[in-house]
Amino acid sequence: MIFTEEHxxxxxxxxxxxxxxxxxxxxxxxxxxxxxxxxxxxxMGALGLLGITKPVKYGGLGLxxxxxVAFAEELGRITCGGVPTAIGVQTDMCTPALARFGxxxxxxxxxxxxxxxxxxxxxGVSEVGAGSDVASLATTARKDGGDYVINGGKMWxxxxxxxxxxxxxxxxxxxPVHKNKSLIVVPMKEKGxxxxxxxxxxxGWSSDTVQIFFExxxxxxxxxxxxxxxxxxxxMMQFQEERLFAAAKGxxxxxxxxxxxxxxxxxxxxxxxxxxxxxVVHFTLAELRTKVELLRALTYQATERYVAGEDVTLEAxxxxxTAGRLAREVTDKCLQFWGGMGYMWESRISRAYRDARLGSxxxxxxxxxxxxxxxxxxxLPKRPAGEFNxxxxxxxxxxxxxxxxxxxxxxxxxxxx
Amino acid sequence: xxxIVLVKSVIDVELNIRVKDGEVxxxxxxxxxxxxxxxxxxxxxxxxxxxxxxxxxxxxxxxxAGEALRKALAMGADKGVHVNDPAxxxxxxxxxxxxxxxxxxxxxFDLVIAGRQSQDTDLxxxxxxxxxxxxxxxxxxVIEIDPKPAGGKLNIKRKGDVGVELIEIALPALLTANDSxxxxxxxxxxxxxxxxxxxxxILTLSDLGIDPETVGAAGSGIxxxxxxxxxxxxxxxxxxxxxxxxxxxxxxxxxxEAKIFA
Numbered sequence: 001m002i003f004t005e006e007h008x009x010x011x012x013x014x015x016x017x018x019x020x021x022x023x024x025x026x027x028x029x030x031x032x033x034x035x036x037x038x039x040x041x042x043x044m045g046a047l048g049l050l051g052i053t054k055p056v057k058y059g060g061l062g063l064x065x066x067x068x069v070a071f072a073e074e075l076g077r078i079t080c081g082g083v084p085t086a087i088g089v090q091t092d093m094c095t096p097a098l099a100r101f102g103x104x105x106x107x108x109x110x111x112x113x114x115x116x117x118x119x120x121x122x123x124g125v126s127e128v129g130a131g132s133d134v135a136s137l138a139t140t141a142r143k144d145g146g147d148y149v150i151n152g153g154k155m156w157x158x159x160x161x162x163x164x165x166x167x168x169x170x171x172x173x174x175x176p177v178h179k180n181k182s183l184i185v186v187p188m189k190e191k192g193x194x195x196x197x198x199x200x201x202x203x204g205w206s207s208d209t210v211q212i213f214f215e216x217x218x219x220x221x222x223x224x225x226x227x228x229x230x231x232x233x234x235x236m237m238q239f240q241e242e243r244l245f246a247a248a249k250g251x252x253x254x255x256x257x258x259x260x261x262x263x264x265x266x267x268x269x270x271x272x273x274x275x276x277x278x279x280v281v282h283f284t285l286a287e288l289r290t291k292v293e294l295l296r297a298l299t300y301q302a303t304e305r306y307v308a309g310e311d312v313t314l315e316a317x318x319x320x321x322t323a324g325r326l327a328r329e330v331t332d333k334c335l336q337f338w339g340g341m342g343y344m345w346e347s348r349i350s351r352a353y354r355d356a357r358l359g360s361x362x363x364x365x366x367x368x369x370x371x372x373x374x375x376x377x378x379x380l381p382k383r384p385a386g387e388f389n390x391x392x393x394x395x396x397x398x399x400x401x402x403x404x405x406x407x408x409x410x411x412x413x414x415x416x417x
Numbered sequence: 418x419x420x421i422v423l424v425k426s427v428i429d430v431e432l433n434i435r436v437k438d439g440e441v442x443x444x445x446x447x448x449x450x451x452x453x454x455x456x457x458x459x460x461x462x463x464x465x466x467x468x469x470x471x472x473x474x475x476x477x478x479x480x481x482a483g484e485a486l487r488k489a490l491a492m493g494a495d496k497g498v499h500v501n502d503p504a505x506x507x508x509x510x511x512x513x514x515x516x517x518x519x520x521x522x523x524x525x526f527d528l529v530i531a532g533r534q535s536q537d538t539d540l541x542x543x544x545x546x547x548x549x550x551x552x553x554x555x556x557x558x559v560i561e562i563d564p565k566p567a568g569g570k571l572n573i574k575r576k577g578d579v580g581v582e583l584i585e586i587a588l589p590a591l592l593t594a595n596d597s598x599x600x601x602x603x604x605x606x607x608x609x610x611x612x613x614x615x616x617x618x619i620l621t622l623s624d625l626g627i628d629p630e631t632v633g634a635a636g637s638g639i640x641x642x643x644x645x646x647x648x649x650x651x652x653x654x655x656x657x658x659x660x661x662x663x664x665x666x667x668x669x670x671x672x673x674e675a676k677i678f679a
Contacts, residue, residue: 005484005487006609006610006612006613009487009488009491009604009609009612010606010609012488012603012604013603013604013605013606013609016603017603020603046605047603047605047606048605048606048607049606052606061606061607061610063606063610067606
């Protein structure tokens with residue numbers, strides 16, 4: 001088994017932190033549609049929770065990804081979906097590429113304070129016209145002297161209203177769509193960065209999500225993460241951790257919702273017996289609990305292989321797909337058993353139902369996961385463009401990217417420094 | 418200041434404990450560091466941080482007690498002592514105190530801090546017995562410690578029978594911690610990973626020169642005959658309707674059924 005006493009202890013600390021510093025404030029944050037990321041992250045940073053797999057020389061712990069998975073799973077105790085997402089953006093979505101490919105000066109300036117919790121980061125990939133189809137994004141970063149001049153905009157940016165910096169994916173040339181992009185660190189206070197509006201969402205209210213415009217934003221070329229033109233490859237790699245993280249957040253959240261539903265239906269009486277005593281109810285809950293355990297097993301298996309240095313794009317995609325779908329199934333079926341109470345806005349299950357919907361959309365929609373899985377199965381028909389099929393005359397980008405990643409002389413996932 | 422903190426690994430009572438044939442079912446139990454011990458440790462760490470010194474966590478127990486000890490190290494204790502000897506199993510508070518006294522007397526110490534009771538047996542006796550064996554003054558149920566000792570004395574507050582007592586206690590001394598003494602810190606991930614690298618002494622009774630017959634089940638003055646599950650709480654009654662109507666129903670039941678006004 002991948003988990004040790006230290007993992008258990010980490011879970012204990014995360015549990016304690018959530019009980020003391022997060023859950024008591026969730027109602028207030030949901031109401032405010034934002035949570036104080038700087039304040040919460042600073043405290044998490046002090047406990048070492050924002051740099052679990054990050055290099056030691058930037059304040060991280062240099063541990064393997066199994067610790068991140070234990071951490072992500074325990075975040076499932078948070079009684080809303082927005083805060084775990086915001087934390088995940090900081091730890092596993094906007095920082096992995098910087099930690100792995102960013103130069104020393106760039107890491108000192110942006111990674112170290114993000115691990116300490118002084119800086120809040122966000123990820124700029126999705127655009128109005130490019131969500132899951134990352135390759136088609138339109139934001140450009142044009143070279144001018146020693147700078148990049150950035151124009152365009154990003155959409156659905158988690159943490160965007162309070163972030164200090166963005167890990168931006170932009171087109172840095174006119175070449176083929178998988179080779180013309182770079183990841184660039186953009187300080188959010190830079191002139192021309194316009195946070196247009198805080199977006200109103202179906203769920204995840206505690207977390208601020210914004211639309212952002214860039215109007216001739218100037219950043220030095222030294223803010224580029226790694227090599228020019230490798231942005232798409234780095235981002236695909238970054239997605240691997242994002243997907244494992246998204247899957248790992250699932251099992252405990254769902255397990256706890258099932259337990260709360262058991263508690264509620266046991267007490268609630270109708271037609272002379274408890275709701276729970278109806279076979280359709282306890283059979284359904286038993287089956288959902290079984291599915292949660294399947295998700296957990298798949299996530300752990302993918303983690304184990306990832307820690308061993310293998311490419312787990314397939315399993316991580318399967319786990320992310322399952323997590324998204326199962327979250328919808330569990331919250332929908334449980335809400336049904338809560339009846340009128342479940343339909344009330346303030347009930348825990350109704351919030352979970354709204355928040356869970358994101359799982360099948362964010363971080364690569366279910367359909368993207370299915371395409372990846374199909375691709376690995378060899379059953380995806382050839383299409384002219386997209387994340388998983390090459391442009392005409394181009395080699396297969398995903399495979400090529402994987403090869404490049406495996407060949408690159410970089411530390412193994414989670415290796416210390 | 419050289420501070421000793423007594424820690425104990427106990428069953429997590431938040432989980433359901435099952436009793437079968439007079440014995441606690443051991444399967445599926447989770448063991449944790451007794452909560453008052455966390456207060457004791459936090460107090461020791463604060464004292465250390467306010468001045469200087471060293472915090473040693475001590476436990477008596479089987480292998481799993483090592484986990485409680487490592488948790489104490491993760492939270493910030495500098496070293497650990499684990500008395501791990503099957504002959505110590507079944508000790509009463511007197512037996513445990515005898516073992517602890519031998520451990521503590523190996524070196525000079527300024528202060529011993531324990532939880533006011535352990536979370537499993539709720540006995541609260543080990544600390545006072547140990548103070549007697551060590552021949553040091555005792556204050557139980559401590560709620561505040563002035564972190565600066567003056568003239569070899571420590572100013573503390575404890576919750577007594579009739580109110581809060583302000584006490585000046587001469588060092589070396591033994592204190593037991595109330596849970597309002599402090600808010601125990603969470604172990605940082607750095608502390609967690611460092612715990613295994615900190616020194617930990619593992620001792621047997623013979624290392625301490627203790628005759629096994631005088632401690633453990635053999636030397637115990639009490640014998641636990643059997644465990645019984647706590648009585649099931651009867652189902653509550655739920656009232657629905659308008660507040661006025663509910664109030665009327667409740668008053669009626671209190672008066673006529675519970676007869677509390679009789």
